[in-house]
Amino acid sequence: MLTGAALLDRHPQTAHHAAPMKSRFLSWLAAVGTGVALTAEPQVLNGLMVIVDNEVITMRDVMQSVAPAVEVLMRTYGNQPDVLRQKIQEAQRDALELLVERKLILHEFERSGFNLPETVVDERIKERIRERYGGDRAKLTKTLQSQGLTYEAFRKNIREEFIIGAMTHKEVRSPSEIVVSPHKIERYYAENLDKFRIKDQIKLRAIMLNGGQTRSAAAARRLAGEILARLREGASFAEMARVYSEDTYRTQGGDRGWIERGDLRRELAEAAFGLKPGQPSDVIEVGDTFWILLVEDAKANQVRTLPEVRDEIVTTLQAEEQTRLRREWIQRLKTKSFVRYFST
Structure with missing residues (x-):
């Protein structure tokens, strides 16, 4: 090179x-x-x-x-x-x-x-x-x-x-x-706690059925009810999602990962954030779609710890220092x- x-x-x-x-x-x-x-x-x-x-x-x-x-x-x-x-x-x-x-x-x-x-x-x-x-x-x-x-x-x-x-x-x-001192890392963390704050989060799976496209709304609602009954009998949510869900997360067993309230439509967020881990929701009707949600885990509003974000802070401070050095260099060029x- x-x-x-x-x-x-x-x-x-x-x-x-x-x-x-x-x-x-x-x-x-x-x-x-x-x-x-x-x-x-x-x-x-x-x-x-x-x-x-x-x-x-x-x-x-x-x-x-x-x-x-x-x-x-x-x-x-x-x-x-x-x-x-x-x-x-x-x-x-x-x-x-x-x-x-x-x-x-x-x-x-x-x-x-x-x-x-x-x-x-x-x-x-x-x-x-x-x-x-x-x-x-x-x-x-x-x-x-x-x-x-x-x-x-x-x-x-x-x-x-x-x-x-x-x-x-x-x-x-x-x-x-660029070497960043531990003191600078700790000071940046203390002064920017809000940047490392995590809002309430849930680890969510979802099954979504379309009504009015491949089937009538009534048929979609009926199918959603049958799926929910099987879930309450102990069927695997991931397997049911792979078989029945009609959104792009189907192949992942309906896994949406960790999400915040603002990532969901209001109707879904209200239902999802009211669930206990392991509890499937009732059938939720949103427009022409029918949803069943499952919360696998939950995290309360918290601030990530310094060890968790240390590498991020180092990267940020290194970039800031490089920007400062470049700005000073350009200013020196301007003066001559x-x-x-x-x-x-």
Whole structure:
């Protein structure tokens, strides 16, 4: 596997100095009617957003960068225009900052006198073709054509991705390299008990019959009654679920695992959380469906213990520390670069 920092060779280069500039965030108002307008006048698309040293970032750059995220947001929040507008603005701001950081890191690579051998880029491209295109270079070519990209642009992007990854690895420790002290773990636990609180839970099995589809409601109700009678005579709930249940949990014997009250419809939750472990419910009619529930076990509202959540806390604190280290690194790059934001 190629490792980044080991492949960054240094060559002589004159140092570049620049004065820091006070930055301002750009905020856009997306036009929202039934959706969000993603088009703009050419002069707006080409408008300056940020200057980073001797390079510029335009609105077009930002919109191209954020386009995949916007598609997801429109599918998710398309019927909530105000929320959609806010989410898109946040995505645009994040995309702009990532583009700024990208240029800062690439400039630092050049400023530091590093050199990335072209053979490394060639190998990374071969890996990409193997991983994503089954080793078929023609598929890559067709994909690039459909995206309006040239091979040269693709190669440039691969090269920059490698440089950014290598430089980040060199300057920012990976989470696994970050040691978290027991004191920090205990303090985080004490200050975030609500994050580790478990609401009332039950381990549930269910049998569901459809009425009005393959049979009449009356027939489904009658069958549910017969199943319940057999359960009360001692029949295995799991086996009865495998035979009769008509939902996707049938093959698991109706096993729903551990669930909270909010995971169920109100009618089912009221019945399920009123049952004692081992006690099957009566037949519950919800719309055109008929249910029989069985609670196998129950847990009362409680806070998970520190030993139970220690690994989760370590992972969280390692990620937070890595984020802090990266933020400080980017800030140092900004202080020795010329960065100017433009508002519109």
